[in-house]
Amino acid sequence: MAEAAYDINNxxxxxxxxxxxxxxxxxxxxxxxxxxxxxxxxxxTLVVPRAPSRNLLDADPAALGPLFVIVQKIAQAVRQAxxxxxxxxxxxxxxxxxxxxxxLHVHVIPRFEGVPLKPHTGQMEKPEVLAENAGKxxxxxxx
Ligand code: AMP
Numbered sequence: 001m002a003e004a005a006y007d008i009n010n011x012x013x014x015x016x017x018x019x020x021x022x023x024x025x026x027x028x029x030x031x032x033x034x035x036x037x038x039x040x041x042x043x044x045t046l047v048v049p050r051a052p053s054r055n056l057l058d059a060d061p062a063a064l065g066p067l068f069v070i071v072q073k074i075a076q077a078v079r080q081a082x083x084x085x086x087x088x089x090x091x092x093x094x095x096x097x098x099x100x101x102x103x104l105h106v107h108v109i110p111r112f113e114g115v116p117l118k119p120h121t122g123q124m125e126k127p128e129v130l131a132e133n134a135g136k137x138x139x140x141x142x143x
Contacts, residue, residue, distance in 0.1 A: 003054070004054065006102070007102060013052065013103055015048075016050055016103075022035070023035040025045060025074070025077075025134050026070065026138075028070070030050055030066045030070075031047060031049050032050065033046065033108075035125075035133060041109050041115070041117060043082045044109045044110075046106070047071050047106045048105045049104055054102045055099060056104060057093050071108060074137070075108050078108055078110045081140040082110040084110035085111060087109065087110055088111050098120055100120075100121055
């Protein structure tokens, strides 16, 4: 099966290049983490490797270890920042799976007993709420 090509102008590539804004909570040489604008719950964060790939299927295996070290770090931080009971980690590959942005990313979502996830790519959150939640996560990471 032929894989679609990586599009250098996908929205996350633009965020990584700083061409469009995001609420960043963490960045280093290999990874950037920022708030999902249509969160499935408060504190929904995306962890995005800087290296270009559409998703897990075409990613350089060498990028995956460093990526998941940061996924763990962000999962611990959102749990602490929101007093979450648990954390859901999601990752989609190609349209049939539900992927909508074609640059590899991992969803990290704080979870609370008895509270279901909101729909994937549902409603836009207010920028001030995203900014406040990003601040809480940055504090947890600093702390
Ligand atoms: P996926 O369906 O796994 O590709 O997820 C893409 C995610 O990116 C969705 O949860 C969207 O809400 C989110 N998203 C789309 N555009 C932006 C953006 N500009 N900034 C932050 N998150 C975004």
